[in-house]
Amino acid sequence: MDLSYTERERAFRDELREWLAANPPGERPQGEEADYAWRRDWQRRLHEGGWAGVHWPVEYGGRGASLMETAIFFEELGRARAPLPANVLGLLLGGPTLMVWGTEEQKDRYLPPILSAQEIWCQGFSEPDAGSDLAALKTRARRDGDGWVVSGQKVWTSGAQFSKWCMLVARTDPDVPKHKGLTYFLMDMEQEAVQVRPLVQITGEADFNELFVEEARIPDENVIGGVGNGWKVALTTLMNERAGLGFFLQVRLRQLLDELVEQAAASGALDDPRVADRLGDLHVRTEILRLTAYRGLSAIEQYGQPGPEGSLVKWLWSDTNQMLTQLAADVVGPEALTAGRPWAYELLRARGNSIEGGTTEILKNIVAERVLGLPRAR
Amino acid sequence: MRFTLTDDQREIQRTARDLLANRSSFEKVRAAAEQGPDEALWRELCELGWPGIAVAEAHGGQGLGAVELAVLLEELGYACAATPFLGTVLAAAAIEHAGSDAQRERWLPGLAAGELRGALGAPGELMPDAPGANVVVVVDLAQRTAAVADADAVEPVQTIDPTRRYGRAPAGGEPLEGDAGPAIDRALVAVSAELVGLAQRALDMSVEYVKERKQFGVPVGTFQAVQHRAAQMLLDVEGGRSAALYAAWTADADPQRLPLAAAMAKAWASDAGRSATASAIQLHGGIGFTWEADVHWLFKRAQLDSAFLGAGAAHRARVTALTRPT
Ligand SMILES: Cc1cc2nc3c(=O)[nH]c(=O)nc-3n(C[C@H](O)[C@H](O)[C@H](O)COP(=O)(O)OP(=O)(O)OC[C@H]3O[C@@H](n4cnc5c(N)ncnc54)[C@H](O)[C@@H]3O)c2cc1C
Numbered sequence: 001m002d003l004s005y006t007e008r009e010r011a012f013r014d015e016l017r018e019w020l021a022a023n024p025p026g027e028r029p030q031g032e033e034a035d036y037a038w039r040r041d042w043q044r045r046l047h048e049g050g051w052a053g054v055h056w057p058v059e060y061g062g063r064g065a066s067l068m069e070t071a072i073f074f075e076e077l078g079r080a081r082a083p084l085p086a087n088v089l090g091l092l093l094g095g096p097t098l099m100v101w102g103t104e105e106q107k108d109r110y111l112p113p114i115l116s117a118q119e120i121w122c123q124g125f126s127e128p129d130a131g132s133d134l135a136a137l138k139t140r141a142r143r144d145g146d147g148w149v150v151s152g153q154k155v156w157t158s159g160a161q162f163s164k165w166c167m168l169v170a171r172t173d174p175d176v177p178k179h180k181g182l183t184y185f186l187m188d189m190e191q192e193a194v195q196v197r198p199l200v201q202i203t204g205e206a207d208f209n210e211l212f213v214e215e216a217r218i219p220d221e222n223v224i225g226g227v228g229n230g231w232k233v234a235l236t237t238l239m240n241e242r243a244g245l246g247f248f249l250q251v252r253l254r255q256l257l258d259e260l261v262e263q264a265a266a267s268g269a270l271d272d273p274r275v276a277d278r279l280g281d282l283h284v285r286t287e288i289l290r291l292t293a294y295r296g297l298s299a300i301e302q303y304g305q306p307g308p309e310g311s312l313v314k315w316l317w318s319d320t321n322q323m324l325t326q327l328a329a330d331v332v333g334p335e336a337l338t339a340g341r342p343w344a345y346e347l348l349r350a351r352g353n354s355i356e357g358g359t360t361e362i363l364k365n366i367v368a369e370r371v372l373g374l375p376r377a378r
Numbered sequence: 379m380r381f382t383l384t385d386d387q388r389e390i391q392r393t394a395r396d397l398l399a400n401r402s403s404f405e406k407v408r409a410a411a412e413q414g415p416d417e418a419l420w421r422e423l424c425e426l427g428w429p430g431i432a433v434a435e436a437h438g439g440q441g442l443g444a445v446e447l448a449v450l451l452e453e454l455g456y457a458c459a460a461t462p463f464l465g466t467v468l469a470a471a472a473i474e475h476a477g478s479d480a481q482r483e484r485w486l487p488g489l490a491a492g493e494l495r496g497a498l499g500a501p502g503e504l505m506p507d508a509p510g511a512n513v514v515v516v517v518d519l520a521q522r523t524a525a526v527a528d529a530d531a532v533e534p535v536q537t538i539d540p541t542r543r544y545g546r547a548p549a550g551g552e553p554l555e556g557d558a559g560p561a562i563d564r565a566l567v568a569v570s571a572e573l574v575g576l577a578q579r580a581l582d583m584s585v586e587y588v589k590e591r592k593q594f595g596v597p598v599g600t601f602q603a604v605q606h607r608a609a610q611m612l613l614d615v616e617g618g619r620s621a622a623l624y625a626a627w628t629a630d631a632d633p634q635r636l637p638l639a640a641a642m643a644k645a646w647a648s649d650a651g652r653s654a655t656a657s658a659i660q661l662h663g664g665i666g667f668t669w670e671a672d673v674h675w676l677f678k679r680a681q682l683d684s685a686f687l688g689a690g691a692a693h694r695a696r697v698t699a700l701t702r703p704t
Contacts, residue, residue, distance in 0.1 A: 126664065129592075130593075131593060131663050131664055132593045132594070132598070132663070133593040133594045133595075136593070136594075136595075155664065156664045199668055199669075199670075200668065200669035200670065201667055201668060201669060202659070202667055202668065202669060202674035202677070202678075204669065274691045274695065322656075326652065329681060329684075329685055329689075330685070330689050330691065333503070334502075334503060334504045334535065334537075334546065337504060337537050337538055337539075337681060337682060337685060338535055338536065338537055338538075339536040339537055339538055339540070340536070344537075344538050347538070347681070348538065348674075348678075351656060351659045351660075351666075351667060351677070352667045354660055355659075355660065355663055355664055355666070355667055356664075359660070359663060360660070361601065361603040361604065361607075364603065365603070377601070377602070
């Protein structure tokens with residue numbers, strides 16, 4: 001074990017810093033559309049600079065960065081106050097899933113436009129009656145000639161309004177046990193048969209959507225990982241969501257914490273031992289999250305994909321982010337509860353953290369059953 | 379000793395619950411969030427004499443006590459009602475308990491009848507019901523003094539809780555000559571009671587939901603993780619209710635114990651209100667994170683109430699200071 005940077009890693013960091021200094025992400029604009037356009041443009045610039053898929057292998061158009069370099073990449077992005085790239089689900093979930101399960105043709109076709117943000121991806125897993133119990137999903141895909149016809153409803157689909165492709169899990173065989181009859185598709189969002197209806201969140205914004213799918217067509221070559229194998233493919237996506245996204249999000253958490261500490265120092269709140277105690281706790285948690293995320297990256301290196309330990313990272317992240325944004329309400333004062341102000345937004349948005357990507361209750365079940373090997377509750 | 383509501387108090391509670399279930403549905407709350415306070419509801423509450431419930435009869439009130447007021451506020455919290463009730467009763471309590479005779483005569487009858495609207499809070503902080511208030515009481519929490527500020531100087535602030543109007547008032551104004559300590563403590567009790575109501579509603583909605591919502595072929599309320607969270611919410615609620623009712627009782631019956639009791643109530647209720655309403659979102663899953671599910675109104679109001687006049691940590695510190703061995 002050696003946690004210091006090598007010569008090469010330092011060179012990587014210096015090169016990246018230089019690039020970021022020459023290509024600052026700029027200020028987050030007001031409004032959802034503008035924000036999205038900004039993130040899309042940011043990803044394009046990353047791509048042009050050769051930084052969009054740092055962790056992707058060179059053969060897939062990535063930079064083939066080592067895990068340590070990938071970690072450095074995320075941290076430097078955080079330091080530069082860069083936003084999540086617009087196609088975050090493609091980069092961190094969809095791409096890696098294709099790399100494990102896709103055919104050569106699929107990888108050639110779909111990976112490059114993920115990197116360039118030319119084609120945005122969304123995740124159509126959850127349904128009104130299948131959230132935590134994802135395998136109970138009812139969206140039906142039936143064979144029709146050399147393709148599939150899909151009908152059903154998805155819900156909470158983040159970014160669907162901007163997406164070209166949907167990672168869609170549908171039931172292709174209703175007559176086998178629920179985990180076995182599923183297939184993972186890439187569905188083209190640009191067809192009449194797919195209707196997107198925005199859902200307003202408690203923040204007042206509409207980042208997620210309902211999808212109404214009525215006889216949508218999906219060609220056979222858009223099946224990922226084989227018919228009937230959808231559950232396994234979906235798990236790859238979910239593990240990447242919990243581990244890979246977790247890494248990105250811990251950097252964001254660090255940014256927020258630094259901001260809060262700065263404000264507390266400026267206002268004098270930091271001299272209050274009660275505040276100091278809680279900020280110290282948040283520092284410890286954020287660092288432990290970071291260190292655990294590093295170890296998670298090593299696990300990916302060793303086993304090719306993240307393990308269920310990723311659940312710990314996502315759980316710790318959502319808890320810590322909720323604690324942090326709640327503390328801000330005490331430390332920052334009225335500003336933190338004023339509509340439209342950044343801290344107020346973060347406070348509300350953080351409530352979704354323990355629900356999205358698998359609820360904390362479900363993550364704890366996974367840890368208990370799959371990591372600790374405890375008997376299933378029922 | 380008998381730690382239950384009297385028949386009369388229970389009657390007030392029942393009447394309030396029934397009335398608000400009818401008149402302050404979430405549909406109404408949603409409308410108020412867009413259009414401002416529910417004036418029709420406010421008029422109705424005024425006709426019933428609610429704003430004057432704890433004000434002495436000599437000043438046009440009903441001459442009941444802090445317990446009755448707490449009972450009403452819990453119900454108003456339960457309904458997340460969009461009226462200027464809280465600010466008005468807090469201003470009235472401050473004037474009644476810290477004002478001069480002249481000040482009482484000048485403002486109390488109007489406040490008790492709801493013809494005048496009031497607000498109370500610390501200068502520069504978010505003050506509930508301040509925009510549109512006629513009597514704005516600013517309190518100095520450290521010095522335990524109060525003054526009636528210039529109502530025109532209130533600067534409205536749009537907060538994350540659009541079901542109530544908030545504003546910021548500057549320090550200074552016409553001083554209330556008495557000790558404002560009891561008035562501040564009464565305000566802490568009142569807002570704690572509202573927090574208990576919010577938390578109770580969060581719990582009731584959650585229990586109802588997890589009994590209905592099925593995953594893995596069973597109601598999600600079958601899972602112990604869900605059960606334990608709901609059980610925790612009940613502890614949050616009941617602990618807060620014990621503390622708020624006790625503190626309300628001391629206000630009239632044993633004022634010497636009021637400062638500690640009020641600090642205890644606000645310490646517990648601030649945290650309990652936050653955590654129970656956050657739990658309600660969690661137990662509703664993705665639905666709970668949507669605007670249309672209504673649980674977020676409770677979370678948002680609880681956030682504002684919790685920060686109002688100091689959140690949990692501030693009051694825990696006060697509890698320790700008040701119980702320090704001499
Ligand atoms: C901001 C946000 C963005 C999202 N984006 C997407 C997206 O892009 N694509 C997508 O497919 N989905 C998305 N989701 C959906 C998310 O994955 C689901 O909301 C989540 O899996 C929970 O499902 P549910 O909402 O049906 O809640 P339910 O499963 O109904 O859960 C209700 C409650 O019961 C608990 N519970 C359920 N089962 C158990 C159990 N076995 N043991 C203990 N407790 C249990 C839950 O923890 C929760 O508290 C998003 C959600 C949010 C909040």
